[in-house]
Structure formats: structure tokens, C-alpha cells
Amino acid sequence: MEDLSLHILDIAENSIAAGAHNISIVVNEDAAHDLLTIEITDDGKGMSAEVLRSAADPFYTTRTTREIGFGLALLKDAAEMASGGMEIQSTPNLGTKVRATFQLSHIDRKPLGDMVETITALLCSSVEVHVLYVHARDGNKVVFDTREIRDELGSISLNSVKAISVIRGYLNQEEDTLAH
Amino acid sequence: MGKIAIEDLAKIQEAARYKIALRQGAGRVRINVHMGTCGIAAGARGILTAVMKEIEARNLHDVIITNSGCAGLCSQEPMMTIEVLGEPAPVKYVLLTPEKITKIIDMHVLKGQVVKECALALGSERTR
Ligand SMILES: Nc1ncnc2c1ncn2[C@@H]1O[C@H](COP(=O)(O)OP(=O)(O)O)[C@@H](O)[C@H]1O
Numbered sequence: 001m002e003d004l005s006l007h008i009l010d011i012a013e014n015s016i017a018a019g020a021h022n023i024s025i026v027v028n029e030d031a032a033h034d035l036l037t038i039e040i041t042d043d044g045k046g047m048s049a050e051v052l053r054s055a056a057d058p059f060y061t062t063r064t065t066r067e068i069g070f071g072l073a074l075l076k077d078a079a080e081m082a083s084g085g086m087e088i089q090s091t092p093n094l095g096t097k098v099r100a101t102f103q104l105s106h107i108d109r110k111p112l113g114d115m116v117e118t119i120t121a122l123l124c125s126s127v128e129v130h131v132l133y134v135h136a137r138d139g140n141k142v143v144f145d146t147r148e149i150r151d152e153l154g155s156i157s158l159n160s161v162k163a164i165s166v167i168r169g170y171l172n173q174e175e176d177t178l179a180h
Numbered sequence: 181m182g183k184i185a186i187e188d189l190a191k192i193q194e195a196a197r198y199k200i201a202l203r204q205g206a207g208r209v210r211i212n213v214h215m216g217t218c219g220i221a222a223g224a225r226g227i228l229t230a231v232m233k234e235i236e237a238r239n240l241h242d243v244i245i246t247n248s249g250c251a252g253l254c255s256q257e258p259m260m261t262i263e264v265l266g267e268p269a270p271v272k273y274v275l276l277t278p279e280k281i282t283k284i285i286d287m288h289v290l291k292g293q294v295v296k297e298c299a300l301a302l303g304s305e306r307t308r
Pocket residue numbers: 014015018042044045046047051055066067068069070071072073095096217
């Protein structure tokens with residue numbers, strides 16, 4: 001994966017595959033602590049202790065069933081390359097939280113990439129999910145919550161080319177307010 | 181969250197009305213971009229965006245765009261499946277680039293002609 005926003009999309013696709021209705025994505029760039037934190041939380045089916053153990057382990061992963069793949073291993077690798085790490089908390093029937101940390105200034109830290117493309121891609125997944133997206137950078141913050149838009153619009157779908165185009169424009173503007 | 185402007189909400193609402201009409205009629209065309217790990221690594225997100233932009237630019241209201249998981253053909257990613265109402269089978273397009281997207285939308289979605297050189301095989305998958 002070229003950048004972290006692609007990893008985030010991949011991890012959020014796991015949430016959708018796990019039947020999540022709500023996904024929250026929190027990205028925090030904290031220069032004062034030289035830390036980048038990414039948290040993806042869902043209310044999907046969660047993982048049993050056994051899946052959880054293997055999901056975090058790329059070696060066990062590749063040698064067992066197709067049930068286990070390598071998206072999580074790739075994120076873990078990206079975090080460790082930048083002096084960080086990845087942890088997964090998961091409870092069957094309740095949901096999963098994947099947290100990855102990176103040394104912000106590390107030379108091998110992948111760039112964040114285009115978070116707006118990642119969020120809009122999630123909005124047109126084949127099953128509808130609520131997405132909460134928070135992107136904080138040194139005290140400034142973008143918050144995007146599909147629930148808020150839906151509350152204003154009633155129970156209609158956000159997945160249409162026009163709606164997503166409007167949201168893309170809005171998010172790009174919001175992200176610009178974070179620029180250094 | 182900063183306010184999305186009222187006129188933006190109105191635009192979304194209008195778009196959604198089309199969408200509901202589409203859902204009821206199931207849409208004339210369905211485009212599904214595969215978004216598994218291999219697909220994402222090979223550029224599927226950019227392909228999805230390119231599809232959305234092409235459909236928007238052509239002002240097509242009878243196309244549903246979705247993404248879904250791995251199609252199990254990692255070496256052929258990025259991939260998408262197009263289903264057109266009334267056609268015998270969905271068509272899977274492989275090794276996509278934004279240029280191929282423009283051509284496929286012009287030929288297949290607008291004119292009903294399968295772009296054979298970009299297609300994998302007929303009838304190997306259904307998305308609904
Ligand atoms: N959010 C999640 N909720 C439930 N199970 C998950 C979640 N993320 C990952 N898993 C489990 O961990 C496995 C490995 O995930 P991953 O490394 O992304 O590979 P893949 O998605 O290709 O299987 C998944 O197959 C699934 O069983």
C-alpha cells in the first residue's frame with residue numbers, strides 16, 4: 001500500500017465484511033508528541049480469541065485458511081517500520097477496534113494520503129454503513145458524521161454519485177482547514 | 181462538524197430521490213468495484229473515483245455504483261463488474277486504468293457494447 005489512507009480503507013472494508021453498521025475512523029497527528037495515531041472502530045461481529053490471535057500474526061496467517069488474509073499484517077508492518085505498532089481489541093458480537101501508531105517524523109512513515117477518497121469510497125460500499133470520521137492535527141479538527149447528514153435528510157441514502165460528489169467537495173474544503 | 185450548506189443538503193436530497201427511484205427499479209446499470217486488499221493495493225480506490233466522476237460528468241442517473249470485497253483474482257486487480265439490465269450476464273473488467281474506465285463507460289454503459297479486450301469472462305459473477 002502506498003499510503004496510510006489506503007490501509008485505512010482496507011481495514012474499514014474488514015469492518016464492513018464483519019457486518020458493521022457503524023464505523024469510526026479517527027486520525028490524530030500530534031507533532032508535539034511526534035505521534036500519528038489511527039483508530040478504526042466498528043460494531044461488527046468481532047473476533048473469537050483464536051481469530052484474534054492469528055489475525056495479528058502474518059506468519060500464522062499465510063499458512064492457514066483463506067479466512068485469514070494479510071490486510072492487518074500489512075498495517076502492522078507499516079506501523080512497525082515507523083517505530084510504532086498495531087493492536088487489536090475485539091469482542092465477539094460487539095465489535096473490533098484496530099489501533100495503529102507511528103512516529104510522525106519517522107523517515108519510513110508512509111504519508112497519510114487522501115482521506116477524502118477513502119471516506120467517499122466507504123460511502124458507496126454495497127451495504128450502507130454510518131461513518132464517523134475525525135481528523136485532528138495539532139489542535140485543529142475535522143469531524144464528519146454521516147448520521148448528522150442523515151438526521152437532516154431523513155432516512156435517505158447517501159450513496160449516489162451526486163451526493164458523494166457534494167460530500168467530496170465539502171470534505172476537501174474541511175481538510176484544507178487543517179493544512180500546515 | 182462544520183455545517184454542510186443548506187444548498188448542498190438540497191443537492192444531496194435531490195440526488196437521493198433519483199436513488200430511491202433507482203432502487204425501486206433496481207437501476208439499469210450496476211457497477212461494482214472490487215475493494216479487497218489486493219484491489220486496493222493495485223489502485224481500486226482511484227478506479228472507483230474515476231467511475232464516479234465519469235458517471236457524474238455524463239449526468240447518468242440510472243447507474244448504481246458500489247464497491248465490495250475481494251473477487252479472488254489478485255493478479256487481475258483492479259477489477260470491476262458491470263451488470264446491465266437485459267444483458268445475459270455480468271461482465272468483469274480486469275487490470276483497469278482510468279483510461280480504460282472512460283472507454284468502458286462510453287462503449288458498454290452508454291452503447292451496450294462490451295469492451296472485449298478489457299473483459300475477463302462472461303457470466304462469472306453476479307452482484308445481486
Ligand atoms: N473488523 C473486523 N471484525 C471482525 N473480524 C475481523 C475484522 N478485521 C479482521 N477480521 C478477521 O481477521 C481476518 C484477517 O483480516 P485481514 O488481515 O484484513 O485479511 P482478510 O480481510 O483478507 O481476511 C479476517 O479474515 C477476519 O476473520
